[in-house]
Amino acid sequence: MTSASDERRRTAVHAAVMFDGTDPVTIDDPVVLIEDGRIVAVTQGLASVPPDAMLLDLPGTTLIPGLVDPHVHLALDASADPVSALASRDDDEVVEAITSAGRAQLSAGVTTVRDLGDRGYLSLGLPPRPALPTVVSAGPPITIAGGHCHFLGGVAHGVDGVRAAVREHADRGVAVIKVIASGGTLTAGSDPRTDQFTPDELAALVDEAHRHGLPVTAHAHATTAIEAAVAAGVDGLEHCTFLTDDGVAAPDELLAEIVARRIAVSATLGLVPGPERARKTPEILKRNLAATFAIHRRLIADGAVYAVGTDAGISPEKPHGVLVQGLIALGMLGVTPAEALRRGTSVAAHICGLGDRKGRIAPGFDADLVAIDGDPLVDRASLRRPLAVLVAGRAIDRTV
Numbered sequence: 001m002t003s004a005s006d007e008r009r010r011t012a013v014h015a016a017v018m019f020d021g022t023d024p025v026t027i028d029d030p031v032v033l034i035e036d037g038r039i040v041a042v043t044q045g046l047a048s049v050p051p052d053a054m055l056l057d058l059p060g061t062t063l064i065p066g067l068v069d070p071h072v073h074l075a076l077d078a079s080a081d082p083v084s085a086l087a088s089r090d091d092d093e094v095v096e097a098i099t100s101a102g103r104a105q106l107s108a109g110v111t112t113v114r115d116l117g118d119r120g121y122l123s124l125g126l127p128p129r130p131a132l133p134t135v136v137s138a139g140p141p142i143t144i145a146g147g148h149c150h151f152l153g154g155v156a157h158g159v160d161g162v163r164a165a166v167r168e169h170a171d172r173g174v175a176v177i178k179v180i181a182s183g184g185t186l187t188a189g190s191d192p193r194t195d196q197f198t199p200d201e202l203a204a205l206v207d208e209a210h211r212h213g214l215p216v217t218a219h220a221h222a223t224t225a226i227e228a229a230v231a232a233g234v235d236g237l238e239h240c241t242f243l244t245d246d247g248v249a250a251p252d253e254l255l256a257e258i259v260a261r262r263i264a265v266s267a268t269l270g271l272v273p274g275p276e277r278a279r280k281t282p283e284i285l286k287r288n289l290a291a292t293f294a295i296h297r298r299l300i301a302d303g304a305v306y307a308v309g310t311d312a313g314i315s316p317e318k319p320h321g322v323l324v325q326g327l328i329a330l331g332m333l334g335v336t337p338a339e340a341l342r343r344g345t346s347v348a349a350h351i352c353g354l355g356d357r358k359g360r361i362a363p364g365f366d367a368d369l370v371a372i373d374g375d376p377l378v379d380r381a382s383l384r385r386p387l388a389v390l391v392a393g394r395a396i397d398r399t400v
């Protein structure tokens with residue numbers, strides 16, 4: 001139980017090193033002063049701790065902003081068949097699953113997630129206790145009858161149908177619209193190389209969302225679907241695999257437009273370590289992985305707004321909290337540890353629409369912090385060792 005006086009108490013967090021979420025140059029001996037859940041100052045040295053502040057001393061650790069995963073599914077439980085598991089649960093049980101998924105995210109240092117597909121808008125309005133990550137919700141993704149993720153309930157048809165679906169989502173209080181622009185691999189009978197909506201439907205959906213002040217992100221594996229989504233004016237692209245009938249291809253103009261318009265690319269990286277033979281990565285994605293990575297390297301080099309969205313929950317290799325693996329995997333794309341951390345904090349927070357509150361350690365930002373055992377700017381794998389996770393300035397109990 002907390003009292004009002006607790007809420008007003010100031011906390012000072014002291015660590016060995018700090019990465020602020022943007023600047024690759026770290027700060028030694030940092031002290032982060034927190035009041036009412038917000039960061040009010042960053043100073044250096046224990047001598048700078050105000051006498052009235054409660055000290056949380058974390059020697060030997062690197063303080064980083066809480067991590068941000070812009071693509072998760074809290075309602076999916078990362079079991080071998082999460083779609084059937086979801087279907088077998090009533091709404092109360094789904095809220096329970098969402099809560100434990102959120103706790104797993106927090107334990108791994110992920111303090112903000114964007115949920116890009118729940119059922120029945122159940123990821124909105126979760127109870128305030130226990131402490132959960134900040135959840136930015138899309139509600140059920142908008143898809144076609146029998147299309148990818150249709151089982152989540154967001155089916156719409158025709159220009160009027162997609163406009164009505166967007167209005168319903170806006171009424172329910174979503175923060176972002178997720179549209180399924182191409183088929184996917186999780187849904188039986190769906191082909192990731194085919195488009196789902198007509199250009200008119202996509203344009204109407206984006207127009208209606210923007211009228212309501214909502215950004216749109218499109219699930220798009222197929223190059224044709226990426227082109228259609230970009231032409232329709234989306235704000236973000238999920239997966240962005242660039243699949244064609246014979247492999248992978250990305251026209252120069254398309255890549256240039258994604259970069260120039262600052263369309264966010266959320267790359268689906270991150271798998272728990274384990275034997276390759278046990279993985280169920282869909283064959284079509286595995287076969288084309290190297291070619292997709294080559295395009296992603298170019299997007300990064302050209303300055304795209306690019307982060308890792310794990311799709312956590314969709315399989316046993318993608319449990320909740322797997323983002324650290326995705327950030328480590330960015331090394332395969334030539335991304336430095338500091339750059340990977342920037343993308344996993346301030347860039348991802350910007351993509352989630354929370355760039356002014358999350359993803360940085362600076363005055364005015366929410367005090368969502370992670371203390372890593374070691375230095376993740378030198379040793380990427382140390383990200384797997386969060387020693388403390390703070391949400392709004394309070395250390396969470398990571399044993400429950």
Ligand SMILES: [Zn+2]
Nearest residue numbers: 073116117311
């Ligand atoms: Zn997804």
